[in-house]
Amino acid sequence: MPKIAIVQAGTPLFDKPATLEKVKKNVEEAAGNGAELVLFPEAFIGGYPKWNSFGITMGTRTPEGRKEFKRYFENAIEENGEESKLIESLAAQNNIHIVIGVVEREASTLYCSVFFYSPSGYLGKHRKLLPTALERCVWGQGDGSTMPVFSTSVGKIGSAICWENYMPLYRMTLYSKEIQIYLAPTVDDRDVWLSTMRTIALEGRCFVVSACQFLKSSDYPLDHPLRKEHGEDKVLIRGGSCAVDPLGTVLVEPDFTKETIRYTEFDLSDLALGKMDLDVVGHYSRPDVFQLKVNENSQSTVVKK
Numbered sequence: 001m002p003k004i005a006i007v008q009a010g011t012p013l014f015d016k017p018a019t020l021e022k023v024k025k026n027v028e029e030a031a032g033n034g035a036e037l038v039l040f041p042e043a044f045i046g047g048y049p050k051w052n053s054f055g056i057t058m059g060t061r062t063p064e065g066r067k068e069f070k071r072y073f074e075n076a077i078e079e080n081g082e083e084s085k086l087i088e089s090l091a092a093q094n095n096i097h098i099v100i101g102v103v104e105r106e107a108s109t110l111y112c113s114v115f116f117y118s119p120s121g122y123l124g125k126h127r128k129l130l131p132t133a134l135e136r137c138v139w140g141q142g143d144g145s146t147m148p149v150f151s152t153s154v155g156k157i158g159s160a161i162c163w164e165n166y167m168p169l170y171r172m173t174l175y176s177k178e179i180q181i182y183l184a185p186t187v188d189d190r191d192v193w194l195s196t197m198r199t200i201a202l203e204g205r206c207f208v209v210s211a212c213q214f215l216k217s218s219d220y221p222l223d224h225p226l227r228k229e230h231g232e233d234k235v236l237i238r239g240g241s242c243a244v245d246p247l248g249t250v251l252v253e254p255d256f257t258k259e260t261i262r263y264t265e266f267d268l269s270d271l272a273l274g275k276m277d278l279d280v281v282g283h284y285s286r287p288d289v290f291q292l293k294v295n296e297n298s299q300s301t302v303v304k305k
Contacts, residue, residue: 003034005261006210007038008214008261009026009214009260010214014072014221014224019046023044023087026038028090037154039100039183039185040099041187041211042101043101045083050187052226054072056134073105079125087117088121094119098116101185102115110139111142113127114185116157116159124146126148132163143295143299145299155181161185161186165184171204179204181209184208186210188212189238189256200244204280209242214239239254239256239259246270247274
């Protein structure tokens with residue numbers, strides 16, 4: 001019965017060293033409480049600077065916004081960079097799987113990604129396929145080459161980030177890979193998020209675990225205009241992390257009040273209880289009527305022939 005730790009916490013924005021220290025603290029606490037996997041929210045490393053416009057309005061970008069983006073860019077991490085190596089070491093030292101939302105930097109583009117680590121090393125990543133709204137001004141789009149489901153000692157794990165969970169064809173892709181533990185890092189703190197997670201658990205007949213940030217205005221630097229505007233105690237993202245079993249039973253109810261680590265345990269053999277009467281990529285499908293074509297090739301603007 002795998003034990004999963006769900007981190008509900010906010011990023012110390014524009015402060016990579018403090019963020020990495022917070023990752024370390026939460027990983028060690030989760031491992032100390034017997035967790036075999038710890039899930040962090042969307043964009044935990046690099047941050048999700050809510051209410052930050054980056055100086056963008058339709059048709060214009062401000063010089064101040066460009067400087068803000070530069071600051072954000074400098075706090076992103078690279079897949080094989082020193083920060084990723086540090087997390088890899090944390091997983092090994094604490095004998096735990098780490099699944100963490102990051103702002104990934106490759107060349108001159110940022111991506112909202114999830115990095116996966118096992119006690120034996122780095123497993124790989126998933127990049128958000130379609131950033132939402134203003135996110136598209138600061139993050140690039142992932143492609144079909146990073147939609148993995150990893151077989152681990154904890155179970156078969158994969159991820160959908162925030163509103164990717166509203167992309168039914170992506171969900172079907174994960175179901176087709178026999179995902180068992182569906183991990184949903186997010187910053188969506190609405191009441192309806194739990195309903196979304198229950199729907200996915202019921203539809204995919206899988207265990208669903210979602211980690212949401214709990215971010216306050218005080219997580220911005222002291223000199224930041226948004227911190228000056230809103231003071232120390234304004235809640236910007238209120239959490240709501242949760243877990244659901246394959247029959248829609250809520251295992252971890254949302255908490256909208258504080259930073260915390262929640263825990264859940266489940267028996268993967270219980271997946272069969274749900275698959276008995278619903279398998280949307282198996283006996284409850286009609287491939288003679290509906291078929292999904294998926295392109296999992298890496299895409300590049302410049303292709304050498």
